[in-house]
Amino acid sequence: MSNQDQNLAATVNTTQGSYRVIVGRDVIDDLGTELQKTGLKGRAFLVVDEVMFPNPSRRAQEALERGGYETHVLALEIGEANKNLETVQIVYDWLADLLADRSDIVVAMGGGVTGDLVGFAAATWLRGVAVVHVPTSLAAMVDSSIGGKTGVNIPKGKNLLGAFHQPKLVLQDVGHLKSLPAREMSAGWAEAVKHGFILDAQLLDTFERLAPQMKALAGEEPVAAIRRSVAIKGEIVSADEFETGDHRVLLNYGHTIGHAIEKVSGYGTYLHGEAVAIGMMAAAGIAERLGMIDEELVDRQRRVLENYDLPVRASGLDVDALIEATKSDKKSRGGTIRWVLLEGPGKATTRRDVPEEVVREAVLAILD
Amino acid sequence: MSNQDQNLAATVNTTQGSYRVIVGRDVIDDLGTELQKTGLKGRAFLVVDEVMFPNPSRRAQEALERGGYETHVLALEIGEANKNLETVQIVYDWLADLLADRSDIVVAMGGGVTGDLVGFAAATWLRGVAVVHVPTSLAAMVDSSIGGKTGVNIPKGKNLLGAFHQPKLVLQDVGHLKSLPAREMSAGWAEAVKHGFILDAQLLDTFERLAPQMKALAGEEPVAAIRRSVAIKGEIVSADEFETGDHRVLLNYGHTIGHAIEKVSGYGTYLHGEAVAIGMMAAAGIAERLGMIDEELVDRQRRVLENYDLPVRASGLDVDALIEATKSDKKSRGGTIRWVLLEGPGKATTRRDVPEEVVREAVLAILD
Structure with a gap:
């Protein structure tokens, strides 16, 4: 376990609530305990860019389980080329099959495209369910994971679809950058x-x-x-x-x-x-x-x-x-x-x- | 012109802002002036259930134009059977072709399905653009047009997709009920x-x-x-x-x-x-x-x-x-x-x- 107070980089205050941004080494092991602090009690639906699967997404899953969360994992090939509604629908279908409800939590683990696309799915599932961002690229860490912007491309333009959907928690493990x-x-x-x-x-x-x-x-x-x-x-x-x-x-x-x-x-x-x-x-x-x-x-x-x-x-x-x-x-x-x-x-x-x-x-x- | 003060049924206060709900006879003619009061200045993108086209949607369009709004109209067959992402994408494509930007306004005119679907499109276009509801069914008037709920079906379930996206104005002309x-x-x-x-x-x-x-x-x-x-x-x-x-x-x-x-x-x-x-x-x-x-x-x-x-x-x-x-x-x-x-x-x-x-x-x- 890391020193959690020292790792708090920001508390972001928005109309959709406040949330903490945790930055440090090995903080991925704190994912479950940090999620507990938000008060969220549903199941955790972890969507990971397949380059993070099975490791280090397994470490994230284990941390969630130590925090008492039932977890489900969906690994997807996610990139600019398939940042579209077809890919979002794969996430929707998975959530529908598992009867994800309003108390459940979507966790997005990957780079900026993952956060944008999975954040959009969470924003539009049952009029918005909780989302947690675990950005694993430097650009997503210092920029796109914070602020609630989500985005999806359509053939006529990039990021034309989207919603402001603030996360409940952002957790950034600097160790993930070693393989970037x-x-x-x-x-x-x-x-x-x-x-x-x-x-x-x-x-x-x-x-x-x-x-x-x-x-x-x-x-x-x-x-x-x-x-x-x-x-x-x-x-x-x-x-x-x-x-x-x-x-x-x-x-x-x-x-x-x-x-x-x-x-x-x-x-x-x-x-x-x-x-x-x-x-x-x-x-x-x-x-x-x-x-x-x-x-x-x-x-x-x-x-x-x-x-x-x-x-x-x-x-x-x-x-x-x-x-x-x-x-x-x-x-x-x-x-x-x-x-x-x-x-x-x-x-x-x-x-x-x-x-x-x-x-x-x-x-x-x-x-x- | 109707007596506008008397026609104010409610002012709804939300985290996304306050909005007026106007209810009366012939209030459709006030659409442009009521929209002016919101302070919105963009173009008006009127999406109408095709049963309202060309009349009475033309009357709505003329009211918007008297208010100084450049208007574009899209008539769609909208019903429970096509309340899906495919229909939403028709709206997206139309908005893309006309380069609808964040200052523009989407106006949804029709029954509850129209409001749900067009509201969803507005909620997700460029992370949310202004929407105005002109409900023309009694159920949409007294219920679904107020409160910001939007919804779209997927094959695995009804209204599984959606967002809370509050309108900027709701205008209800009781005269529209005559043909219901x-x-x-x-x-x-x-x-x-x-x-x-x-x-x-x-x-x-x-x-x-x-x-x-x-x-x-x-x-x-x-x-x-x-x-x-x-x-x-x-x-x-x-x-x-x-x-x-x-x-x-x-x-x-x-x-x-x-x-x-x-x-x-x-x-x-x-x-x-x-x-x-x-x-x-x-x-x-x-x-x-x-x-x-x-x-x-x-x-x-x-x-x-x-x-x-x-x-x-x-x-x-x-x-x-x-x-x-x-x-x-x-x-x-x-x-x-x-x-x-x-x-x-x-x-x-x-x-x-x-x-x-x-x-x-x-x-x-x-x-x-």
Whole structure:
């Protein structure tokens, strides 16, 4: 058993209730006891990405059983290619066969796609049953597992379906990252480093100073940095649950161009975090051109991203196609794009008055 | 234009915001102005049951346009038989083709199935967009359009999918009832009369005294009675939004046996309200056998229901099959059924300690 108090990274407060985010090594063994603390008493329906099956999902199952929970396990091949209603229906059928009722609990164990898809199934089963997230990728840990966003693709677009469905508990075992491919680790660091750039200069310093140690997941510093990234995300969600205010949108730093890059390059060319890293460079270029930040901060951002083995330029993409794609981004309203831009290290704001010419120059500057 | 203040039947307060329920004659012409009051400014995506198309849906569309809303209309054949994800996907595709975004508004116009299905689509499009309900059946008016419940069937069960997604406005034009088949009108009265029996002795008196006038929709009394039924539903939803307390469950009076009758007889034999009427008689029989009410109230309930042309007995059904079906009802938790029972006219409570033998006797007494 780990030191549970020390492992509490955040308590997220939402209209659907408050929940704890636990981050640490070997915390998977606490899953049952942490779930007990939520007061939930139903059966646990564990849906795992099949790469986690039978281990380490068995360890999660054993922890649930030690907590007194009857468990059922469904292992699924889950990826961007089958993040659709057909896969959700496999989960529905399984829940129906086992007569899962409103007192039961769905536990999603896997990367971001698993959380999005299983979270959607839980949000829509019997008008919403409890969901617990056990994210096993770095990107899901520091970003998508917190905040209740769920999502499913339809042929006409990515993540067009979804619901806000807050979890009852998020439990992140850093040990799960040991088997994550290096490229996916880097993509996860992109989101964590982003948190530093937009909101926490001290966290940014840590990421800058300790890149080798972070990447090796050596010692306590990486765990503390993940915990701090989680806390930032939790604070933002608590302040702006539905992204209707000015807070949660800041997390989209690098995402306007990032999404455009993913779309224009064809999904799958870049990992999401990689596209965000390039998008952060384009956004920094916009801020520099608008006189909001100096060249030094742009260079610093490039250096930090490169130290985490992230791309900072894209090749083979057409500037006009990218700019067109930014306009259909979901953050665009009534024709104007809400850009998230840096004002300094650890400080971001939003601007709607960015001339397209400035965007074009900044995008051209990150294209080969 | 109608007198808008007089037409306000309820203001429902929920965690997703407050909304007004407007009930009156010709209020459909106020749809645009009422929508303006919500502050919503997007395009209006009107999904109508094709029996409402092109009239009276055109009148709704014109009202929206007078309110300054750009409108799009999708007419669908919607019924219990296609209340499934395939039909929801038709709505999704339409929204995708028209690039419906988070500022846009979905308007559902039709009976209960339309509200359930279109409400589900709105709840899950881009993590939830605004929905307005324009119920056109009596059952949808007094019951399902208020409270945010949405639902979709899967092959393994009815309403297993759903979400709580509160509307921004509910607008009920009593004039739409003129073309409703008599049997469906009666089924709607069952839910309204039920509100009287469980919560409002005065409303019950009105329904008892004025049955012919109610059924003819003559004069202002029927409109006032619908408005009062709506108010009762709105108060209960405001007090117990997620049916986690002791309030909202009262609305399930007659539903435990009613659902069993629907299931055992094969869906489609009885309308939902008809099955509820028979279920109310079984529940009254249970309460009488437990000494909670006297025979006089049971007889009174029978007489009132018969005056609204509702069945009070069922034939050709097996008592064991019915009792078995009550056990799989979604209101059953941990094996014990939570019965909603009368204590007097306008007064209901819940009981978990009803012996199966008492249920069996009461069910046998309503079977031919």
